[in-house]
Amino acid sequence: MLVTDLYELTMAAIYRRRGMEAAATFSLFVRTLPPDRGFLVAAGVDEAVGRLLAWQVTDADTRWLATQLGTGEDTFAPLAGLCFTGEAWAVREGTVVLAGEPLLEITAPLPEAQVPESMLLNAVTYQTALASKAVRCVLAARGRPVVDFSLRRDHGLEAATAAARAGALAGFAATSNVAAARQLALAATGTMAHSYVQATGDERAAFEAFAAAFPASPTFLVDTYDTAGGVRAAAAVIQARGLAERAAVRLDSGDLAAEARLARRLLDDAGLPAVRIVVSGGLDELAVDDLAARGAPVDVFAVGTRVGTAADAPSLDSAYKLAQYHGRPVTKLSAGKGYPPGPKQVWRRPGAADVLTPRDDQGPPGARALLEPVVRGGRRLRPAATLAQAHARLAEGLAWLPGEAKRVRDPVPAVCVTGERLKRLHEEVRAGLRTASAPPAAVTPG
Amino acid sequence: MLVTDLYELTMAAIYRRRGMEAAATFSLFVRTLPPDRGFLVAAGVDEAVGRLLAWQVTDADTRWLATQLGTGEDTFAPLAGLCFTGEAWAVREGTVVLAGEPLLEITAPLPEAQVPESMLLNAVTYQTALASKAVRCVLAARGRPVVDFSLRRDHGLEAATAAARAGALAGFAATSNVAAARQLALAATGTMAHSYVQATGDERAAFEAFAAAFPASPTFLVDTYDTAGGVRAAAAVIQARGLAERAAVRLDSGDLAAEARLARRLLDDAGLPAVRIVVSGGLDELAVDDLAARGAPVDVFAVGTRVGTAADAPSLDSAYKLAQYHGRPVTKLSAGKGYPPGPKQVWRRPGAADVLTPRDDQGPPGARALLEPVVRGGRRLRPAATLAQAHARLAEGLAWLPGEAKRVRDPVPAVCVTGERLKRLHEEVRAGLRTASAPPAAVTPG
Numbered sequence: 095m096l097v098t099d100l101y102e103l104t105m106a107a108i109y110r111r112r113g114m115e116a117a118a119t120f121s122l123f124v125r126t127l128p129p130d131r132g133f134l135v136a137a138g139v140d141e142a143v144g145r146l147l148a149w150q151v152t153d154a155d156t157r158w159l160a161t162q163l164g165t166g167e168d169t170f171a172p173l174a175g176l177c178f179t180g181e182a183w184a185v186r187e188g189t190v191v192l193a194g195e196p197l198l199e200i201t202a203p204l205p206e207a208q209v210p211e212s213m214l215l216n217a218v219t220y221q222t223a224l225a226s227k228a229v230r231c232v233l234a235a236r237g238r239p240v241v242d243f244s245l246r247r248d249h250g251l252e253a254a255t256a257a258a259r260a261g262a263l264a265g266f267a268a269t270s271n272v273a274a275a276r277q278l279a280l281a282a283t284g285t286m287a288h289s290y291v292q293a294t295g296d297e298r299a300a301f302e303a304f305a306a307a308f309p310a311s312p313t314f315l316v317d318t319y320d321t322a323g324g325v326r327a328a329a330a331v332i333q334a335r336g337l338a339e340r341a342a343v344r345l346d347s348g349d350l351a352a353e354a355r356l357a358r359r360l361l362d363d364a365g366l367p368a369v370r371i372v373v374s375g376g377l378d379e380l381a382v383d384d385l386a387a388r389g390a391p392v393d394v395f396a397v398g399t400r401v402g403t404a405a406d407a408p409s410l411d412s413a414y415k416l417a418q419y420h421g422r423p424v425t426k427l428s429a430g431k432g433y434p435p436g437p438k439q440v441w442r443r444p445g446a447a448d449v450l451t452p453r454d455d456q457g458p459p460g461a462r463a464l465l466e467p468v469v470r471g472g473r474r475l476r477p478a479a480t481l482a483q484a485h486a487r488l489a490e491g492l493a494w495l496p497g498e499a500k501r502v503r504d505p506v507p508a509v510c511v512t513g514e515r516l517k518r519l520h521e522e523v524r525a526g527l528r529t530a531s532a533p534p535a536a537v538t539p540g
Numbered sequence: 541m542l543v544t545d546l547y548e549l550t551m552a553a554i555y556r557r558r559g560m561e562a563a564a565t566f567s568l569f570v571r572t573l574p575p576d577r578g579f580l581v582a583a584g585v586d587e588a589v590g591r592l593l594a595w596q597v598t599d600a601d602t603r604w605l606a607t608q609l610g611t612g613e614d615t616f617a618p619l620a621g622l623c624f625t626g627e628a629w630a631v632r633e634g635t636v637v638l639a640g641e642p643l644l645e646i647t648a649p650l651p652e653a654q655v656p657e658s659m660l661l662n663a664v665t666y667q668t669a670l671a672s673k674a675v676r677c678v679l680a681a682r683g684r685p686v687v688d689f690s691l692r693r694d695h696g697l698e699a700a701t702a703a704a705r706a707g708a709l710a711g712f713a714a715t716s717n718v719a720a721a722r723q724l725a726l727a728a729t730g731t732m733a734h735s736y737v738q739a740t741g742d743e744r745a746a747f748e749a750f751a752a753a754f755p756a757s758p759t760f761l762v763d764t765y766d767t768a769g770g771v772r773a774a775a776a777v778i779q780a781r782g783l784a785e786r787a788a789v790r791l792d793s794g795d796l797a798a799e800a801r802l803a804r805r806l807l808d809d810a811g812l813p814a815v816r817i818v819v820s821g822g823l824d825e826l827a828v829d830d831l832a833a834r835g836a837p838v839d840v841f842a843v844g845t846r847v848g849t850a851a852d853a854p855s856l857d858s859a860y861k862l863a864q865y866h867g868r869p870v871t872k873l874s875a876g877k878g879y880p881p882g883p884k885q886v887w888r889r890p891g892a893a894d895v896l897t898p899r900d901d902q903g904p905p906g907a908r909a910l911l912e913p914v915v916r917g918g919r920r921l922r923p924a925a926t927l928a929q930a931h932a933r934l935a936e937g938l939a940w941l942p943g944e945a946k947r948v949r950d951p952v953p954a955v956c957v958t959g960e961r962l963k964r965l966h967e968e969v970r971a972g973l974r975t976a977s978a979p980p981a982a983v984t985p986g
Contacts, residue, residue, distance in 0.1 A: 097697050097719040099689070100730030108749050114739060155718075162721070162728050164756040204739060211733075212717075215692035216700060220849075243545070246661035247855040249695035249702070251543050254662060256696060271658075272601075273543040275608070282608050284546030287657075289862035292870050293560060293650060307554050310610040318872060319973070403666075403854040409693040409845045416735035424738050426764065527765070 096155055099212040103151075103159060103173065106205035110172035115203040116420035117180075119437045122198040122214055123415075124191070124222070128407030132505030133495055135229050135488055136189045136197050137260055138221025140478035142214045143182060143468055146200070149210060150177040178206050182469035183453070185440070188225075188263055188484030189464055190491025192448060192510045194433070195440045196465060197222070199453075204419065211414045219412040220249075220404075221256050227404040228257075228264035229488065230379035231397050234502045236386050239267035240395045241283050243374055244402025245274075257402035263484045267394075278481065285313035285344050285372070292318060297327040305335050313342040313372055316357065321345065325357045329364040342370035342393070350375065351390040358391035372396055378405065383502045425523045434512055434520045440464040442494065448510040455515060542601055545658040549597075549605060549619065552651035556618035561649040562866035563626075565883045568644040568660055569861075570637070570668070574853030578951030579941055581675050581934055582635045582643050583706055584667025586924035588660045589628060589914055592646070595656060596623040624652050628915035629899070631886070634671075634709055634930030635910055636937025638894060638956045640879075641886045642911060643668070645899075650865065657860045665858040666695075666850075667702050673850040674703075674710035675934065676825035677843050680948045682832050685713035686841045687729050689820055690848025691720075703848035709930045713840075724927065731759035731790050731818070738764065743773040751781050759788040759818055762803065767791065771803045775810040788816035788839070796821065797836035804837035818842055824851065829948045871969045880958055880966045886910040888940065894956040901961060 096103075109115065122142075124134060156170035163169070180202020191197055197218055200207050231240045242261040248254040251273075258274035268283035269275050275282035286304060294300035301314045314331070316324030325343060332341045343361070345353045350373045361369045373385065374396035382395045399405065415433050416424050423435030437453035441461035449458055457463060468475055479487070498506040512520070542549075555561065568588075570580060602616035609615070626648020637643055643664055646653050677686045688707040694700040697719075704720035714729035715721050721728035732750060740746035743764065751758045760777070762770030771789060778787045789807070791799045796819045807815045819831065820842035828841045845851065861879050862870050869881030883899035887907035895904055903909060914921055925933070944952040958966070 095719040095722045097691070097700070097717070099691055099716040100718050100721075100728045101716065101732055101736075102730075103718065104730060104750070104754060105732055105736045108736075108753050109739070111753065112749060118735075118739065120735070158722055159718070159728075162718075163754060165754060169753055208733075208735065212692045213697075216694065216697060219693045220695040220699075245543070245545055246658045247665045247858065248662065249666040249849070249854070250698035251659075251662060252696035252698040253666075254543070270545040270547065271543070272546050272549065272605070272608075273541040275546075276541045276604055282546045282605075284548075284550060286547055286551055287654075288872055289564075289566070289654065289870075290547075290551045290554075292862050292872065293555070293564065293865045303554050303558060304550070307557065307615055308550060308609060308611060399855045403695070405854055408695070408849040408851055408854045412693065416738050419739045424735075426734055426738065 095158065096149055096151055097213050098209055102209045102211055103170070106176065106209050107170050107173055109205040109208065115205060117201055118204040118207045118416060119199060119201040119418040120207050120211070120414050121196040121417045121433065121438060122218060123196045123413060123433070124193055125411045125413055127193050127507050128410065130406060130505065131226055132499030132501065132507050133226070134191050134222055134410070135225035135264065136185050136191045136222055137187060137225035137263055138217040138256070139184050139197055140187045141221065142198060142217040143184060143474065144478065145213045145217055146178050146182060146210050147469065147472065147474060149213065151175065151209070173205070176205060176209065177472070178202060178210065179472040180206055180469070181467065183465040184468045185464045186466070186484070186487050187479040188487035188491070190488065190495060192508050194450065195448060195510050196438055199417070199437055199465060201437065215412050215414055219410050220253065221260060223404040223407060223410050224257050224260035224402070225263050227379070227401050227407070228261045228266065230502055231382055231395065231401055232265040233500055234379040234383035234386060235395050238386070238393060238395060240265070240382070240397060242266050242269040242271065242402065243396045243398040245271040247399040248402040254402065259481065261401070262481050263488060265485060286315050288315065288318045291315060297324055298330060301328055301331040305331050305337060309335065309337065311340050311342070312337060313344050315346060316343045317345055317347050317353065321348070321353050321356055322360060325360040329361060329366055332366055332369060333364065338366050339368050342372050344372040344374060346375045351385055351388050354385070354390045354392050370394060374398065376400065379502050423519060423523050425520060425527070432520070432524065434516050435523045436519060438465070438516070440510065444494070447508070449513050450510050451513040451516050452519065455513065541604065542595055542597055543659050544655055548655045548657055549616070552622065552655050553616050553619055555651040555654065561651060563647055564650040564653045564862060565645060565647045565864040566653050566657070566860050567642040567863045567879065567884060568664060569642045569859060569879070570639055571857045571859055573639050573953050574856065576852060576951065577672055578945030578947065578953050579672070580637050580668055580856070581671040581710065582631050582637045582668055583633060583671035583709055584663040584702070585630050585643055586633045587667065588644060588663040589630060589920065590924065591659045591663055592624050592628060592656050593915065593918065593920060595659065597621065597655070619651070622651060622655065623918070624648060624656065625918040626652055626915070627913065629911040630914045631910045632912070632930070632933045633925040634933035634937070636934065636941060638954050640896065641894060641956050642884055645863070645883055645911060647883065661858055661860055665856050666699070667706060669850040669853060669856050670703050670706035670848070671709050673825070673847050673853070674707045674712065676948055677828055677841065677847055678711040679946055680825040680829035680832060681841050684832070684839060684841060686711070686828070686843055688712050688715040688717065688848065689842045689844040691717040693845040694848040700848065705927065707847070708927050709934060711931060732761050734761065734764045737761060743770055744776060747774055747777040751777050751783060755781065755783065757786045757788070758783060759790050761792065762789045763791055763793050763799065767794070767799050767802055768806060771806040775807060775812055778812055778815060779810065784812050785814050788818050790818040790820060792821045797831055797834050800831070800836045800838050816840060820844065822846065825948050869965060869969050871966060871973070878966070878970065880962045881969045882965060884911070884962070886956065890940070893954070895959050896956050897959040897962050898965065901959065
């Protein structure tokens with residue numbers, strides 16, 4: 095069965111029955127940023143495009159709908175075989191985007207453009223939320239590696255793969271999720287659990303066995319009983335096996351800054367200055383920032399649940415709005431929800447704010463267009479970005495962003511300004527809505 | 541590839557190489573409740589059991605792991621073919637559970653019990669979070685129907701199905717997600733979008749077309765331009781078509797209580813007292829409670845993003861802890877993380893707090909055991925619960941809970957007390973850990 099909201103199908107059925115199949119343009123964008131976000135990282139756009147090209151309404155779908163809604167079979171029959179034959183413009187995966195900037199614009203006969211709304215928003219909203227959270231961890235870590243440990247509390251296995259991918263896009267060094275690592279060609283990372291130490295009984299024996307099996311880069315979990323004892327046991331194994339350049343210890347509880355200082359001192363005293371310290375346990379970008387700001391001797395930050403669920407902002411205020419129908423720009427009068435009408439373009443200028451314009455605008459001098467055609471005639475124009483490409487795109491965006499937008503604490507959101515021509519168009523359409531009994535978008539149905 | 545964290549596999553490889561294959565029991569439980577939760581609703585337990593019985597380590601997995609970690613092929617080779625042959629006890633899907641109460645206990649040879657940790661936590665944590673949020677909406681609605689509109693911002697399509705299922709378990713009347721509705725045999729619900737009214741141009745014409753296509757129970761979205769005009773247009777169509785007993789209007793913006801009062805008055809004035817009012821737009825259980833407490837004339841609450849992502853608590857403080865190994869109860873000394881050792885049972889007493897005991901305890905008189913055997917010898921003992929069974933189980937739990945735990949605002953969490961025998965066992969094991977150089981759980985490997 096097609097994954098969508100029922101209303102997309104009831105509307106589309108009416109559109110088809112009434113011949114309302116003129117071209118419609120919808121804009122997918124985020125209205126406002128959550129608190130503590132100075133910018134967003136577009137993710138899930140390529141998956142959305144993949145979903146856009148994959149759906150089709152089947153006969154089985156239309157029969158099921160007719161039964162569900164108690165209509166005759168002919169109500170939904172006009173939808174059978176419906177699929178996407180239109181055009182899509184999108185920002186590249188990994189692009190830094192701001193409130194009000196379209197990530198995706200779809201133009202197609204109205205029913206085809208309406209039905210995929212829910213599946214597109216679903217792909218883009220949560221993945222953009224996850225990538226936008228992950229990049230804040232990378233910024234907070236100030237160059238030190240961050241790794242993803244979130245699998246166990248992400249919202250399902252699909253979401254866990256997306257979290258690993260969002261982390262990699264943002265610059266994480268590895269993930270603990272082996273399925274995601276294999277699927278996405280990421281580095282897999284992991285150490286041992288407290289239960290391993292408990293089952294073995296003796297820390298020294300547990301660490302010995304681990305080092306024997308995994309001598310390449312063993313990480314010893316040192317806080318099962320007490321950290322000092324754990325670090326000493328690890329140090330003994332590291333020295334006995336000559337692992338000083340390859341080993342690490344992990345701290346997973348307590349005051350991580352204090353524990354890290356203790357571990358660092360004990361390791362240094364043992365002549366093991368190159369042994370790294372990994373910390374984990376409920377970390378998010380604010381905790382990473384605290385540790386980094388306090389000078390805690392941490393070498394690797396393992397972030398999990400709070401990042402993999404984007405806990406402070408698990409969703410975004412995303413919207414998929416009709417911008418044009420039958421050649422006429424459309425907007426809405428509802429309080430606070432007005433959005434500039436028509437197909438749009440976002441222009442990124444070096445050292446200046448983005449500008450939102452009608453799509454056919456030439457743009458300011460020296461600016462680069464963020465939206466590019468990705469689908470035409472129902473076919474993809476270019477393959478999905480690789481993770482390396484998406485990461486490079488993000489790096490460009492970060493280099494462009496003002497410093498205050500990248501701050502982990504109290505960031506000042508970067509903004510997109512609306513160009514004069516688009517402002518005038520918006521005003522004209524709103525004025526038409528206010529005064530006309532039939533608004534400018536009115537089109538006599540078929 | 542197996543979906544798990546890398547460390548489960550490195551530990552399991554060591555266990556197998558060293559012959560540490562004695563029976564281990566792990567408890568899966570939630571340590572503490574999030575703020576604003578007086579109880580939890582166990583969900584995802586049946587899916588976790590399904591995952592437990594479905595995984596197997598393949599030769600391809602072990603080869604990939606050896607390459608990833610730069611070990612010889614023989615390091616992971618002992619894992620090839622590993623699957624679950626043990627036993628599981630679980631609470632029934634839909635059971636009301638409290639902090640510290642095991643939802644699932646696994647007993648199996650140590651490597652088999654270790655590997656599934658991440659996949660079990662993943663299934664149970666987010667689904668329990670979603671169901672525990674959804675039931676609060678049902679409680680807040682005071683008997684009025686609640687429906688799920690969350691698909692577009694849930695964390696993927698798997699999570700959207702889980703959200704629809706969690707809602708149904710909690711008592712929601714329907715979902716907008718047609719794929720979930722079809723898969724889970726739920727009622728599908730939906731109305732129309734603002735874009736439908738915009739594309740049609742004229743509200744009256746849009747509502748006419750909708751009523752013609754879907755006369756069984758049309759819901760008209762009345763706030764695209766202004767609510768009063770929208771309600772009048774809907775009322776005209778309802779009267780013209782004789783839909784007074786079957787129609788509804790939906791409000792999706794503004795001050796919903798005020799808008800609902802306005803809509804109610806206009807509908808009543810038009811002689812349409814039976815036309816229902818549906819509200820939507822960023823609702824969660826607190827907003828539903830506000831509307832209900834203020835006496836807003838709302839007939840159906842459509843909840844979305846905030847409920848489908850459990851926005852205030854998108855994860856739970858879940859844990860999977862080694863409780864026994866090789867016949868010896870195990871605990872941990874780490875500050876604040878101590879958990880009673882050994883296989884356990886939770887006893888639910890009429891009108892009194894739950895009691896946590898060793899599993900072989902007889903339990904207090906008149907109490908009912910919440911954990912039941914569900915897998916033995918790697919085989920399921922009973923099928924997964926139907927949604928109706930899970931909902932009935934939840935209803936029993938709600939009837940048992942004290943009123944203060946069910947309050948939407950400032951709930952007082954219901955608690956589980958630890959029985960005297962289990963307390964003594966816990967103290968003995970902790971004392972052993974503190975004093976012995978080899979803790980009581982120590983087992984000489986191999």
